[in-house]
Structures are given as C-alpha cells and as structure tokens.
Amino acid sequence: MNRTLISELSALEDGPVAVAGWVETVRDQKKVQFLVLRDESGAVQLVRPRPEGDDAISLAISGVSLGSFVRVEGQLKHDERVKLGGIEVKVDAFDVVSASLPEQPIAADSSIDKRLDHRFLDLRNPANALIFKVQTTFEHALRVWWVEHGFIEIHTPKLMNSPSESRAELFQVPYFETTAYLSQSPQHFKQMAQAAGFGRIFEIADAFRADPSFTARHATEFTSIDAEMSWIDSHEDVMAMHEAILVAGFQAVVDKHGEEIERLFGITVEVPALPFPRIPLAEALKIVAERGYVVPRADGDLDPEGERRISAYVKEEFGHDFVFVTDYATGIRPFYHMRDADDPTLTKSYDLVYRGTEISTGAQREHRIDVLLDQVADKGLDPEELSSYLEFFRYGVPPHGGFGMGLARVLMLMLERSSIRETTYLFRGPNRLLP
Amino acid sequence: MNRTLISELSALEDGPVAVAGWVETVRDQKKVQFLVLRDESGAVQLVRPRPEGDDAISLAISGVSLGSFVRVEGQLKHDERVKLGGIEVKVDAFDVVSASLPEQPIAADSSIDKRLDHRFLDLRNPANALIFKVQTTFEHALRVWWVEHGFIEIHTPKLMNSPSESRAELFQVPYFETTAYLSQSPQHFKQMAQAAGFGRIFEIADAFRADPSFTARHATEFTSIDAEMSWIDSHEDVMAMHEAILVAGFQAVVDKHGEEIERLFGITVEVPALPFPRIPLAEALKIVAERGYVVPRADGDLDPEGERRISAYVKEEFGHDFVFVTDYATGIRPFYHMRDADDPTLTKSYDLVYRGTEISTGAQREHRIDVLLDQVADKGLDPEELSSYLEFFRYGVPPHGGFGMGLARVLMLMLERSSIRETTYLFRGPNRLLP
Numbered sequence: 001m002n003r004t005l006i007s008e009l010s011a012l013e014d015g016p017v018a019v020a021g022w023v024e025t026v027r028d029q030k031k032v033q034f035l036v037l038r039d040e041s042g043a044v045q046l047v048r049p050r051p052e053g054d055d056a057i058s059l060a061i062s063g064v065s066l067g068s069f070v071r072v073e074g075q076l077k078h079d080e081r082v083k084l085g086g087i088e089v090k091v092d093a094f095d096v097v098s099a100s101l102p103e104q105p106i107a108a109d110s111s112i113d114k115r116l117d118h119r120f121l122d123l124r125n126p127a128n129a130l131i132f133k134v135q136t137t138f139e140h141a142l143r144v145w146w147v148e149h150g151f152i153e154i155h156t157p158k159l160m161n162s163p164s165e166s167r168a169e170l171f172q173v174p175y176f177e178t179t180a181y182l183s184q185s186p187q188h189f190k191q192m193a194q195a196a197g198f199g200r201i202f203e204i205a206d207a208f209r210a211d212p213s214f215t216a217r218h219a220t221e222f223t224s225i226d227a228e229m230s231w232i233d234s235h236e237d238v239m240a241m242h243e244a245i246l247v248a249g250f251q252a253v254v255d256k257h258g259e260e261i262e263r264l265f266g267i268t269v270e271v272p273a274l275p276f277p278r279i280p281l282a283e284a285l286k287i288v289a290e291r292g293y294v295v296p297r298a299d300g301d302l303d304p305e306g307e308r309r310i311s312a313y314v315k316e317e318f319g320h321d322f323v324f325v326t327d328y329a330t331g332i333r334p335f336y337h338m339r340d341a342d343d344p345t346l347t348k349s350y351d352l353v354y355r356g357t358e359i360s361t362g363a364q365r366e367h368r369i370d371v372l373l374d375q376v377a378d379k380g381l382d383p384e385e386l387s388s389y390l391e392f393f394r395y396g397v398p399p400h401g402g403f404g405m406g407l408a409r410v411l412m413l414m415l416e417r418s419s420i421r422e423t424t425y426l427f428r429g430p431n432r433l434l435p
Numbered sequence: 436m437n438r439t440l441i442s443e444l445s446a447l448e449d450g451p452v453a454v455a456g457w458v459e460t461v462r463d464q465k466k467v468q469f470l471v472l473r474d475e476s477g478a479v480q481l482v483r484p485r486p487e488g489d490d491a492i493s494l495a496i497s498g499v500s501l502g503s504f505v506r507v508e509g510q511l512k513h514d515e516r517v518k519l520g521g522i523e524v525k526v527d528a529f530d531v532v533s534a535s536l537p538e539q540p541i542a543a544d545s546s547i548d549k550r551l552d553h554r555f556l557d558l559r560n561p562a563n564a565l566i567f568k569v570q571t572t573f574e575h576a577l578r579v580w581w582v583e584h585g586f587i588e589i590h591t592p593k594l595m596n597s598p599s600e601s602r603a604e605l606f607q608v609p610y611f612e613t614t615a616y617l618s619q620s621p622q623h624f625k626q627m628a629q630a631a632g633f634g635r636i637f638e639i640a641d642a643f644r645a646d647p648s649f650t651a652r653h654a655t656e657f658t659s660i661d662a663e664m665s666w667i668d669s670h671e672d673v674m675a676m677h678e679a680i681l682v683a684g685f686q687a688v689v690d691k692h693g694e695e696i697e698r699l700f701g702i703t704v705e706v707p708a709l710p711f712p713r714i715p716l717a718e719a720l721k722i723v724a725e726r727g728y729v730v731p732r733a734d735g736d737l738d739p740e741g742e743r744r745i746s747a748y749v750k751e752e753f754g755h756d757f758v759f760v761t762d763y764a765t766g767i768r769p770f771y772h773m774r775d776a777d778d779p780t781l782t783k784s785y786d787l788v789y790r791g792t793e794i795s796t797g798a799q800r801e802h803r804i805d806v807l808l809d810q811v812a813d814k815g816l817d818p819e820e821l822s823s824y825l826e827f828f829r830y831g832v833p834p835h836g837g838f839g840m841g842l843a844r845v846l847m848l849m850l851e852r853s854s855i856r857e858t859t860y861l862f863r864g865p866n867r868l869l870p
C-alpha cells in the first residue's frame with residue numbers, strides 16, 4: 001500500500017491507509033495502546049486494542065523507542081473526539097524500520113548549544129522544521145518575483161583571488177601554488193554582471209566571514225540574498241525593488257504558513273505595507289537623540305541600540321516593522337558606494353532595519369572609473385589589489401545598484417526567534433564546525 | 436522618459452521612446468549614421484540623418500567607442516526593410532553614460548582563456564548571455580517542481596569539520612584554532628535532513644574539489660544540484676524523481692528559449708521522453724564490448740569513452756539522449772551507497788549519462804547503522820573521522836536516497852558547448868582564480 005502523508009489523511013474517507021514517520025509518544029495502557037506518529041507534514045494518533053496475552057504488534061509497540069521510524073498500516077477513522085485532528089488510525093501492521101537509541105540526548109528545553117550538537121534531532125521539533133518550510137516558501141516567492149521581472153540567476157565563485165569586501169575577517173585557503181580567499185559577499189561579481197550587460201541579476205548563496213563575534217546576529221558562514229540592477233536613477237530604485245520582493249515573500253509565507261506559525265509560535269506574521277518608511281541617517285540620529293539616546297559612536301553610524309530605537313519610533317509613528325535608513329555618511333560606507341552629487345559627504349545608500357536589527361545594506365554603486373579610483377585612494381586602499389575588479393569599469397558600465405540581505409536574520413525577526421542559530425540549518429561560528 | 440527594453444519595442448506603436456544599452460556597431464556614413472544598440476533583451480538599429488556641418492549628437496555618435504553604455508531618446512518607427520527586427524529608432528538625444536576604452540581586448544574568436552580573462556566582456560556576446568538565461572529558467576523549473584511536491588529547500592554549510600566525500604581533492608581552511616574543510620558535496624547534510632524527518636529536500640549550491648585536472652568537465656568549484664527523499668523503496672524512486680525534474684527543466688527551457696537557442700546556437704533543444712532508458716552497468720559493459728570497445732579499467736567502471744559508447748548505443752536503439760546506468764559494483768561506490776540485498780557486490784545506485792558524459796550520481800543510501808558501520812570498515816575508513824555523520828543514524832533514519840548533479844555539465848551538453856568553462860559564470864580551475 002502506498003504511504004499517505006499524515007496531512008492528507010483527514011481528507012480521506014474511513015478505510016485502509018499506510019503511514020510512515022517517527023514515534024513521538026507512546027501511551028502503553030493495559031487495554032489499549034496509543035501512539036503519536038509524526039511525519040514531515042503533521043502528526044496522527046495511532047490506536048491498538050491490546051489482545052489478551054499480547055501479540056507481536058502489541059509487543060513491538062511496547063518495545064519501540066521514541067524517535068524510531070516506523071511504517072504502519074491500519075484503518076483510518078474520523079472521530080471528532082480525537083483531539084489530534086479528529087482522526088485516528090487503528091493499527092493492523094507495525095513495522096519498526098529504523099530504531100532509535102532509547103535515550104533522547106536533547107529535550108525541547110535543552111540549551112541551544114546542546115540542541116545544535118544534535119541538530120538532526122532538534123529539527124524534528126515541528127516548530128523548528130516549520131522555520132525551514134517558511135524559508136523555502138519565502139525564497140521561492142523572491143525568486144518567482146525576480147524571474148517574472150527578467151532577473152538572471154547567477155552563481156558567483158566563492159574562491160577569490162582578492163578580498164571582496166575587506167581584509168578583515170577573511171578566510172584564506174591554500175590553493176595549489178597560491179592562496180585563495182573565501183568570498184565575503186558576491187559584491188564584485190554581481191557588479192561584473194552589470195558590466196556584462198545582464199541588466200538585472202540575483203543570487204542566493206553562501207558568504208563567509210571569519211568573524212570572531214558571538215552575538216545572536218553573527219555567523220562565520222551565512223546565506224546571503226543578493227540582487228543587482230542596471231539603469232537605476234538612485235538607490236531609491238533599489239529600495240523599491242527590495243520592498244517589493246519582501247512583500248512578495250511575506251505574502252507567500254502568510255498564505256501558506258500563517259495558521260501554522262500562529263499555532264506553533266503564537267505569533268501573527270503580517271505582510272508589511274508599501275512603501276516602507278525611509279529616514280535619512282542624520283535624521284534618524286536626531287530622532288533617537290531627541291528621544292533620549294545619544295549614540296556613543298564617533299563615526300556617526302547607528303549602533304544596535306540606535307537601530308532598536310529608530311525602529312521603535314517608526315513602529316509608533318507609522319505602525320511599520322521596517323525602515324530604510326538612507327544616505328549614510330561617506331566615512332562609514334565602502335569605497336564602491338556612490339556619493340551624493342550635491343553632498344559628497346553622503347552616499348546614495350541605505351540599511352534596511354527590521355524590528356530593530358539591520359538585515360541588509362544597499363546602494364547605488366559608483367560606476368565611473370575615474371571617480372571610483374578617487375574613492376579607492378580616498379579610502380587608502382591599494383588599487384593594485386582591486387585591479388581585477390576595477391577592470392570591469394574600463395569598458396563601460398551602466399549605472400547600477402543592489403543590496404545584500406541575510407536570510408537567517410530575516411527569518412529570525414519574522415518568526416521572533418532569539419538567534420540566527422535557530423533559523424540557520426547548521427550554524428557555523430568561531431567554535432562551531434559540528435555537526 | 437522611462438527606458439523601454441529593446442525586446443518590448445516591436446509591440447509599441449511608432450512614437451517617442453527611450454532605450455539604453457551598449458553600442459555594438461557604428462556605421463558612420465556621410466549622410467546618415469547607423470548604430471546597433473544592444474541591451475539584455477535584444478538589439479535595435481538606431482539611425483540619425485547627419486546634419487550639414489555636424490552637431491553635438493552626430494559628433495557624439497562619431498566619437499563613441501564600441502561597448503560604451505549609452506542612453507538614447509528617439510522616435511520608434513516600424514519599417515519592414517530593417518533587417519534587425521523590422522524597427523528602428525531615429526535618434527533625438529544621445530547620451531554616453533559610460534565610455535569604453537577604445538580597444539576591445541577580445542573578439543568572438545579569441546581563445547577561451549583570453550575570453551575568460553575578460554569574462555565581463557565575453558558575456559556581452561548574446562549567445563553567452565543566453566546560457567545564463569537558460570540556466571535561470573532551468574533551475575527555476577526544477578525548484579517549482581520540488582516546491583510543488585513538498586520538498587524543503589536547505590542551505591548546508593560549506594565549512595566542515597571532516598571531509599564530506601573523500602580525503603583526496605580537499606581544500607583546507609585555517610579556521611580560528613582549528614582546520615575546516617570545504618564541502619565536496621552536501622552529502623552528509625542532506626542525509627541529516629532525512630534523520631531530521633524533513634522528508635524531501637533540495638539544494639542548489641557551491642561544491643569544491645581541489646581537483647588538479649584540466650578537462651572540459653572539471654572545475655575546482657561548481658554548482659551542485661542536490662535532492663534527497665525519504666521512504667523510497669529503491670534507487671528507482673530517486674530516478675523517477677530525477678527524470679521528472681529534468682523533463683520539467685527542459686520543457687521550460689524549450690518553451691522560453693527554444694527559438695533563441697535555435698537562432699544563436701543553431702541547435703534544437705528537445706524535451707526528453709519519459710521514462711529514460713535504464714541499463715545495469717554490467718550489461719552496459721557487455722554492450723560496449725560487443726560493439727568493439729573493451730573498457731581498459733580494472734575496477735569494472737565505465738571510462739569516458741565507455742560512457743560515450745553506451746550513450747551512442749542508447750541513441751541508436753531508443754532515440755534517447757539520457758541513460759541511467761544502474762547497479763554499480765560495490766567496489767567503485769562510496770561506503771554510504773546501499774548494497775543490493777540479493778547481491779551485495781552491487782549497489783542500489785546509478786549514474787546519469789547525458790550525450791556521453793556523466794552528469795550525476797544517485798543512490799539509495801544505507802540507513803541501518805550496523806550495516807553502515809560494516810561498510811565503513813569494509814572500505815577501510817576511520818569511523819572516528821565519520822563520527823559526526825554516523826551519529827545521524829543512531830536515533831532512527833527512514834530509508835532514503837538522492838542524487839547530486841553538476842549544473843554546468845547539464846548546460847554544456849544541452850547547449851552543445853565544448854566545455855563547462857563556457858557554461859559557468861566564472862570558471863575556477865587549478866590555475867584560474869581570476870577575475
């Protein structure tokens with residue numbers, strides 16, 4: 001008999017079914033045995049009246065360890081009294097396909113580090129699995145939007161001859177007779193696509209930072225969502241695309257998983273309204289200061305507390321969870337951000353802050369080689385080291401811009417999880433390379 | 436005026452338009468100036484009657500170097516006599532947005548190495564750009580199929596504590612106080628998803644091999660298409676999914692790009708028929724030998740010439756470009772392939788050969804920890820080194836299987852290109868880390 005997904009049982013009529021999954025609970029009573037069987041789609045109650053003096057099936061049920069994968073044939077019965085979905089399966093055959101060790105090494109309330117040590121079990125928790133169903137739906141909606149708008153998907157190399165962002169936090173890889181660097185972002189190569197005339201591109205891929213921090217927002221390896229587009233007038237065009245894909249992603253998540261998120265996390269995901277609020281950085285700093293917090297940084301950037309405060313302000317004033325903080329000062333932006341023609345102390349750039357945490361940086365890029373060289377010099381960088389990148393700009397490049405966004409951060413904030421460790425399939429940090 | 440993509444011009448009525456792209460050719464005649472302007476969607480002829488004694492526009496057109504990005508406003512006119520699409524734009528304004536150096540460093544007939552040195556220009560060739568539009572459509576169709584069939588998208592880490600496949604061809608990365616390895620395939624972690632009860636998963640991501648070869652089929656970094664599914668009966672279930680996604684991918688490519696592929700490459704892409712032929716390896720070797728080629732390998736595997744010959748046979752006999760070569764001998768398969776219950780010298784595995792080249796390996800995996808440990812020992816591997824992987828199997832794992840497939844190889848063979856260097860956005864080989 002073909003296996004039926006548990007989520008599809010309730011639509012079937014009473015009758016014979018086969019289900020397969022892992023044993024979540026057993027209530028081994030004298031007169032009747034109950035189990036909860038879970039698969040990737042849901043959970044169902046199994047029931048077996050116990051025969052006098054036991055038989056092979058009742059003994060198998062008594063002996064099965066929690067977490068074991070089993071295949072069960074039985075009779076589906078709709079019964080409103082059954083709390084779990086109003087259905088149960090009366091067991092006719094019970095096959096332990098793969099037994100678990102008797103002791104589960106983690107519980108739902110184990111420490112995050114212990115849970116990550118046994119991530120393959122931690123992910124059996126339906127709430128944790130839901131995070132990756134949401135991830136699937138969210139990413140897919142972004143890609144559908146891009147594909148429908150003529151974006152080309154690229155896969156940029158992660159092995160590079162030179163740093164893509166900065167000399168700091170760079171993993172080095174012995175590479176035959178030379179040394180390669182692990183890409184910190186696809187910045188160089190998504191800009192290359194603009195020189196190549198690709199027009200609009202996207203990539204969802206790995207990025208690496210040898211970042212020694214242990215915060216809830218940092219990892220040494222993360223999934224970066226990147227897009228870049230030509231013929232923009234300013235970073236405003238990038239923000240318009242950026243908020244459009246986010247709305248598409250959130251809408252898809254709400255449509256497909258809204259109820260389950262409410263049930264498992266007790267929260268309601270809402271589709272953000274368009275347009276997202278935009279506040280220039282200088283104004284954001286003023287607002288935050290007026291509300292009693294002077295950012296203790298000399299460089300004029302927001303700090304995490306400043307980001308939380310500007311988000312709180314935006315939530316109060318506009319009822320919005322997102323805010324584009326725009327027009328960052330030149331001193332705190334990389335050399336490739338375009339500067340404002342009217343005020344070269346400002347860049348045509350933005351950070352996207354979601355519920356108090358920065359999830360993305362975007363900008364119009366400087367495409368004029370002479371200006372770019374000036375900005376390289378201004379930042380004290382070595383043009384020789386950037387020569388392969390700079391070459392892209394010598395044969396014509398249209399005006400362009402884009403953004404990079406951390407997938408795990410978006411999911412963490414959307415689903416109100418405490419750390420990207422929870423929203424990354426397998427977290428990598430300075431002291432975590434396992435499993 | 437808003438920019439119109441060149442591909443959308445022919446649907447417009449005569450009248451004012453703005454277009455933007457790069458200058459592909461200039462015919463600078465005495466009475467009239469002609470240019471071909473190309474953007475990501477196509478090419479259009481620009482025309483400008485030359486005024487007596489020239490003016491700013493005619494001088495700009497005379498002076499523009501090929502490859503420069505320009506923005507043009509003008510009057511769209513449908514005219515059947517114009518070879519290029521039956522339309523032209525009469526120039527009213529001509530703005531050189533980003534000038535190219537006057538000398539193009541490559542031509543269409545430059546060597547592949549020289550073209551790769553200037554890949555950002557090489558990709559302006561519409562045939563080369565088409566490869567990545569095809570890639571976009573192909574991948575998207577695969578993902579749509581998977582998402583519609585309940586597969587979860589995962590992003591596995593590329594930084595690992597132990598080798599994912601073999602100790603050979605492994606990049607090492609100094610990682611804080613220890614050493615990490617770059618993932619050769621997501622094998623461990625897509626199997627982990629099965630232990631986690633995810634059921635069905637896919638990933639399209641980077642994989643790394645420190646492979647010193649210089650063939651047309653090898654790279655040190657490549658995009659791997661991976662899927663894995665639970666509750667299979669044998670590798671046959673994996674093959675059924677595998678051929679279904681390929682048909683979906685090819686169908687989408689034919690629908691969206693069939694005509695352009697025919698025009699630019701002079702070939703017709705056909706959607707393969709279902710089911711793909713399946714031939715056990717032992718039979719394939721016999722067929723090849725009967726047709727005059729004895730594979731000069733002691734290990735009983737096919738070599739590249741053998742793969743070409745079995746493909747030629749399948750093409751002749753069944754008119755099919757694909758063949759699943761199945762049931763590889765245990766000695767030439769990794770420890771994690773499940774062995775045949777009736778004949779443990781064979782594995783429940785396959786290679787997918789497309790037009791004479793292997794593009795994929797798939798298998799049912801061994802999920803029984805005791806058998807798996809025997810197979811680890813049988814292969815002379817150190818279970819200590821695999822301990823993190825083996826741990827996945829101690830708490831129950833459903834029967835499962837999957838495949839990994841090289842994206843660039845599929846595209847190379849589909850579009851009849853000579854090397855994966857042509858079908859990789861930026862190729863990485865033992866002596867290529869640039870651009």
